[in-house]
Amino acid sequence: MRISIIGTGYVGTVTGACFAHLGNEVICVDVDPKRVESINRGVPPIYEEGLDELLKAHAGKNLSATLDYDYAVSNSDVSFICVPTPTDESGKIDLRFVREASRSIGERLKAKDSYHVVVVKSTVVPQTTQEVVTPILEETSGKKAGLDFGVGMNPEFLREGKAVHDFMHPDRIVIGGDDPKALGIIKGLYAGYTCPILEVDTKTAEMIKYVSNAFLATKISFSNEVGNICKRLGIDTYKVMEGVGLDARISPYFLNSGLGFGGSCFPKDVKALIGKASEIDYEPILLKTVLKVNDNQPHMLMSLLKKHVPDLKDKRIAVLGLAFKNDTDDIRESRAIHVIGSLLAEGASVVAYDPMATERMKRVYPNIEYAKSADEALEGADACVIATEWAEFKKLDSFKSMRKPVVIDGRRMVDPRGKGIIYEGLCW
Known part of the structure; x- marks a missing residue:
């Protein structure tokens, strides 16, 4: 599968490297040129046990990084949103990075004829995928979710310091989606995993x-x-x-x-x-x-x-x-x-x-x-x-x-x- 990863923090970098290790073609996107350069050199921008070996093995082969959203989205079938979701002092979640990522992906979907799946992996409060991400994608792309493209939610359960191990040996995988086709494509990315895979709607996954x-x-x-x-x-x-x-x-x-x-x-x-x-x-x-x-x-x-x-x-x-x-x-x-x-x-x-x-x-x-x-x-x-x-x-x-x-x-x-x-x- 061809995958683009939006955001190369702890979750994004580990997700990209592990999907590449599973045999997928992975393109990571970030706004930070230093992070992009680091990944392309096979050097982790963060410390995670085992990540160094994965990047060295796959960077320049089936794993690359870019600043160019157009290139990443047009050359992938699934895009994972892995951007930060901070909270303010009142506890309210800040969705600006999720909104920006959704908007950028949507603008690139305009020119795509093939079905594309957008997966939220960032931690977002219930109803965010349905009420924030999907409307932005539809508005900016001019297309209809569930028909022209799919939207899903695939939360991560990674322990820092053990994230690579946890991705490759999870207790469970949760896939959220309101579109059966999107659910099937996301599930296909985890073919070969023997842990329980729970399929739910997006707000339940969140x-x-x-x-x-x-x-x-x-x-x-x-x-x-x-x-x-x-x-x-x-x-x-x-x-x-x-x-x-x-x-x-x-x-x-x-x-x-x-x-x-x-x-x-x-x-x-x-x-x-x-x-x-x-x-x-x-x-x-x-x-x-x-x-x-x-x-x-x-x-x-x-x-x-x-x-x-x-x-x-x-x-x-x-x-x-x-x-x-x-x-x-x-x-x-x-x-x-x-x-x-x-x-x-x-x-x-x-x-x-x-x-x-x-x-x-x-x-x-x-x-x-x-x-x-x-x-x-x-x-x-x-x-x-x-x-x-x-x-x-x-x-x-x-x-x-x-x-x-x-x-x-x-x-x-x-x-x-x-x-x-x-x-x-x-x-x-």
């Missing part, structure tokens, strides 16, 4: 994506709420959740208590679902509390830190971990951003370390110190805060170089036994 992320975020905030209670009772919340997670109805996943969730999906998608609920005159009390608990976790960590270092002014504080999670360089909604901001507000001197995300965090906090290793960050520090669950932090054994060996662990990375440190776990 809702499945939001509910999946909101439910996982709820599990995390629930675990953190329980962890905060356990901390005060002297109970190890990890043992509690180990016992709870053995229940097949619950499962052990996303039950780790700690500093909370971040990233490009969970915070944004929960806010967007809250925003959509408000539009239809419903107050989603539980979802609002999920965000409130999550926002409170960095404050809980700061309280524990000040318990041992009451006056943070001019104190050297090491922050280990800057990415919102391990195995990625993405810092969007990272809990470390909030922690560093609070430390600076207290007058602390911050030295930070992350194996991948340092350059990205420098754009947010250009004036703090960045270490080249965890050991370097700890040297002479008055306290250490662990904000990301990088595996290397489990091997830390250099706390003796600290001025005061206070460790506030937001991710249960350190076993304090025999290390001679003052240790506080956030929820345990």
